Amino acid sequence: GENVEQHPSTLSVQEGDSAVIKCTYSDSASNYFPWYKQELGKRPQLIIDIRSNVGEKKDQRIAVTLNKTAKHFSLHITETQPEDSAVYFCAASKGGSYIPTFGRGTSLIVHP
């Protein structure tokens, strides 16, 4: 089955810095890669996703890149703000069922 590795497990940055979270996946058939943000005590929510026919996608301060050959994808957050503090989960799945395999999560702490 699919295996998703996510690094780092904890990331501490100063407000205004950039943050990068990296994930690797094992199943070359995976073609959908979402990122979820879970604030403390809240539900996970989709913040951005990318499909295998695209190499990069941006949405304001966040971007995701995908390297299908190397089987890795990354989340980039620029100009971090305290409200970006949360746990971020990457996932990989195949279209059709879209059942995701999640990484173990990265706790991002943005210091004011």
Added chain:
Amino acid sequence: KAGVTQTPRYLIKTRGQQVTLSCSPISGHRSVSWYQQTPGQGLQFLFEYFSETQRNKGNFPGRFSGRQFSNSRSEMNVSTLELGDSALYLCASSLPGPINTGELFFGEGSRLTVL
């Protein structure tokens, strides 16, 4: 539009007991999936139901089971509870088949503590 609703939000059980958790998906969503969230393990897939049928199943023992009703509401049951079953159980629903974008809409979860 109401979001995904899970009940109860918190519960405490003792080893050996059984528990039933409920999930009401967003109106119009027919797929419901369940996840176990524990510190350090992230989100692990339990099972997925669509049109009252279990369509996919994760790697959990048979003590974990579920079902879906004709109104798409779903329940999951854990029998013979163990200490390691303490976790946040999240339910998620998604758009129906042809317009399913892959996005999961999560509930706030049911936090189970087993003593």
